[in-house]
Amino acid sequence: MIFKHFRIYKNICFCRHSSSLSTIFALATGPQLRSGVAIIRVSGSLATQSLLKLTRETKLENFKPKQLYLKKIYHHKTNDLIDQCMTVWFKEPKSFTGEDVVEFHIHGSKAVAGAIFSTLSSFPNYRLAEPGEFSKRAYLNGRLDLTEAEGLIDLINAQTEQQRKQSLYQMQGSLKELYERWRLDLVKSLAHAEAYIDFHEDQHIENDILSDVINTVKTAYNAMSIHLQDHRRGEILRDGCRIAILGAPNAGKSSLLNILTQKPTAIVSPIAGTTRDVIESTIDLGGYPIVICDTAGLRITDDPIENEGVLRAVDRANTCDLLIIVVDISMLSLHDNLNEQIDKHLSDLFTIKSSSFNSLTKLILLNKIDLTNENIRLKFQQLNDNIIPISCTLGVNIEEFLSKLTKSIAEKCTEPSFTTPYLTNERHRIYLTRTVDDLLMFLTFINNNQDLVLAVEYLRLAIRSLGTVTGVVHTEELLDVIFRDFCIGK
Ligand SMILES: Nc1nc2c(ncn2[C@@H]2O[C@H](COP(=O)(O)OP(=O)(O)OP(=O)(O)O)[C@@H](O)[C@H]2O)c(=O)[nH]1
Ligand SMILES: [K+]
Numbered sequence: 001m002i003f004k005h006f007r008i009y010k011n012i013c014f015c016r017h018s019s020s021l022s023t024i025f026a027l028a029t030g031p032q033l034r035s036g037v038a039i040i041r042v043s044g045s046l047a048t049q050s051l052l053k054l055t056r057e058t059k060l061e062n063f064k065p066k067q068l069y070l071k072k073i074y075h076h077k078t079n080d081l082i083d084q085c086m087t088v089w090f091k092e093p094k095s096f097t098g099e100d101v102v103e104f105h106i107h108g109s110k111a112v113a114g115a116i117f118s119t120l121s122s123f124p125n126y127r128l129a130e131p132g133e134f135s136k137r138a139y140l141n142g143r144l145d146l147t148e149a150e151g152l153i154d155l156i157n158a159q160t161e162q163q164r165k166q167s168l169y170q171m172q173g174s175l176k177e178l179y180e181r182w183r184l185d186l187v188k189s190l191a192h193a194e195a196y197i198d199f200h201e202d203q204h205i206e207n208d209i210l211s212d213v214i215n216t217v218k219t220a221y222n223a224m225s226i227h228l229q230d231h232r233r234g235e236i237l238r239d240g241c242r243i244a245i246l247g248a249p250n251a252g253k254s255s256l257l258n259i260l261t262q263k264p265t266a267i268v269s270p271i272a273g274t275t276r277d278v279i280e281s282t283i284d285l286g287g288y289p290i291v292i293c294d295t296a297g298l299r300i301t302d303d304p305i306e307n308e309g310v311l312r313a314v315d316r317a318n319t320c321d322l323l324i325i326v327v328d329i330s331m332l333s334l335h336d337n338l339n340e341q342i343d344k345h346l347s348d349l350f351t352i353k354s355s356s357f358n359s360l361t362k363l364i365l366l367n368k369i370d371l372t373n374e375n376i377r378l379k380f381q382q383l384n385d386n387i388i389p390i391s392c393t394l395g396v397n398i399e400e401f402l403s404k405l406t407k408s409i410a411e412k413c414t415e416p417s418f419t420t421p422y423l424t425n426e427r428h429r430i431y432l433t434r435t436v437d438d439l440l441m442f443l444t445f446i447n448n449n450q451d452l453v454l455a456v457e458y459l460r461l462a463i464r465s466l467g468t469v470t471g472v473v474h475t476e477e478l479l480d481v482i483f484r485d486f487c488i489g490k
């Protein structure tokens, strides 16, 4: 249970941490010990006691904040020398958590960390930190808003260059700035609308005050609606672009997966129907994260296990952002139009489980061109732009395929930018959608000359939902959901 002081103003609650909270400590450098250096971080109103007691210094003045000091540190109870290490303290509020923070940059061994943990645990009001507790305190003390905290965890989890950029910008406040700007505009409008309700009959209040309110709400409504029509760009980059490899049995889907993962991830064999389960791998393509999966060849079959594989393939394809369809070129005839034949092949494939992937971007690979002769290769110039002839076995045209794939993925993801950030997770989408819905209700009520007091209630709800994205408004449950994904020590 965390104790907070609340100051309630309308629907907006501000909170500050109570100084009666425990002082917490944890390894900030992750659980992997046996490293050159590991950092133990201590945060709380009693944090500086650990600095004095472990170093056996008597005065805090001997340590200037934010400066490193090489010190011998001792076990508080046994007086044993534990380690010689760098120490530093950050005076509140100028620390990560906004509280007093002390760090011990120890030799990264289990024994050293264990001895320090044992001595810290013996201090009154000290305890081990829970996952995300340092960040949660930083949020509660106003050092981070919720989108910045989420940016921080995403940065820690970032696997690729573009994910790093997006999460870094978010951690630095790209989304917070955008949402706070909208929120403050709406808060101002709410105050004006309330003043209008209270005073327009008996006092001089400018008549255009209400039309200004309506214009501000309309502008915010439009901007937020556009922001929501983002084709999930930020989310795709955060979670990885999901791609399914589809095609008839033996087209070469597993061979392609193995090329992309650069190892024998899936079994390749001349037996049609080899792959049954969905085989998923994650890769980094040009800085973009991809979750790619190989699937069972699509065909009508009496084998119940293979049939289950086909169902799974279609299911997976339905939740993907992009499809790669592999076609064995030897299925096509040299004499007819290649594009038409491929279209026909695809529509035959997709009728197998009456699946339609019309809205999904597709890259089509004509595989096994090593088996074809010169004449058919001459016809490759006629191929539509999203059709690429390749040979998995000989590695022909793979570079061209990869560059087209990267281009398609870049179009699906955001090119991270601080000034035009995209929302990055479902939580943002849920609350922003509520905001937009309530703004629309406000505008509809006003347009229909309905009760202004009721209309303003919707404006208030909209502000509340928007405040939930950044955390100006929060519930304990919301914080638990956000911070439980953090690691211990962050
Ligand atoms: N000549 C030639 N053979 C290929 C090429 N690509 C794959 N093959 C062969 O085609 C056969 C089927 O390849 P797989 O990768 O297992 O095909 P698949 O689409 O995964 O097959 P299922 O899982 O059974 O649906 C294997 O014998 C591969 O060696 C290619 O570019 N050229
Ligand atoms: K096969």
Ligand SMILES: [Mg+2]
Pocket: 253, 254, 255, 266, 267, 268, 274, 275, 294, 295, 297
């Ligand atoms: Mg296969």
